Amino acid sequence: MDTWEQLAAQIRTCSRCPHLAASRTHVVVGLRPQLLRPVTLIGEAPGAQEDMAGEPFVGRAGQLLDVLLAESGLDRTSVAIVNVLKCRPPGNRVPTRTEVVQCRPWLEAQLEILDPRVIVTLGGTATAWFFGAGRKLSEVRGRVHRIGRFRVVPTYHPSAALRFGPGGLPRAALREDLKMAATVAADESGEDEIEAGLW
Numbered sequence: 001m002d003t004w005e006q007l008a009a010q011i012r013t014c015s016r017c018p019h020l021a022a023s024r025t026h027v028v029v030g031l032r033p034q035l036l037r038p039v040t041l042i043g044e045a046p047g048a049q050e051d052m053a054g055e056p057f058v059g060r061a062g063q064l065l066d067v068l069l070a071e072s073g074l075d076r077t078s079v080a081i082v083n084v085l086k087c088r089p090p091g092n093r094v095p096t097r098t099e100v101v102q103c104r105p106w107l108e109a110q111l112e113i114l115d116p117r118v119i120v121t122l123g124g125t126a127t128a129w130f131f132g133a134g135r136k137l138s139e140v141r142g143r144v145h146r147i148g149r150f151r152v153v154p155t156y157h158p159s160a161a162l163r164f165g166p167g168g169l170p171r172a173a174l175r176e177d178l179k180m181a182a183t184v185a186a187d188e189s190g191e192d193e194i195e196a197g198l199w
């Protein structure tokens with residue numbers, strides 16, 4: 001077993017949030033490609049379909065994500081996909097602060113192993129994980145940030161892109177930001193905006 005699989009095995013038995021451990025069907029560990037330092041997408045938490053399938057982003061938001069990835073020259077074989085929470089919050093509510101704190105070491109350990117060239121945070125929960133709860137997505141999106149040793153591209157969640165429709169700002173922004181992440185990943189020497197980070 002490699003280190004990712006060893007970690008995955010630990011995550012699958014997690015019961016740090018007893019209520020989530022009791023209500024989940026599957027722990028959704030995430031996907032990583034057989035690539036070194038893959039672009040890594042971070043979502044919020046599994047929804048109903050992900051909880052059933054045990055895989056991230058397999059529902060409607062995931063289908064849109066696949067389309068936008070393809071338009072950006074990326075696809076599921078070239079990116080890792082993980083979530084802030086590995087278990088579905090019942091009723092798809094937003095994760096609580098305590099749940100995020102309890103689950104934090106798992107995502108930290110995943111990022112250690114993945115060592116991504118660039119991270120894309122999808123939506124408010126994943127963006128807050130890096131930038132802190134006080135920062136609004138609108139303040140930070142549209143550029144590459146250096147947070148500790150990571151380059152981070154904060155953007156909208158695909159469910160916002162679904163909600164606002166094909167002509168809405170989130171879909172165009174998400175497409176643009178995924179392209180930016182693909183470019184940064186292809187050119188490691190690119191100039192970044194340097195920001196004081198929390199990492």
Ligand code: URA
Pocket residue numbers: 043044045046047050055056057058061062083
């Ligand atoms: N939304 C997320 O944030 N993650 C998933 O895996 C699915 C939907």
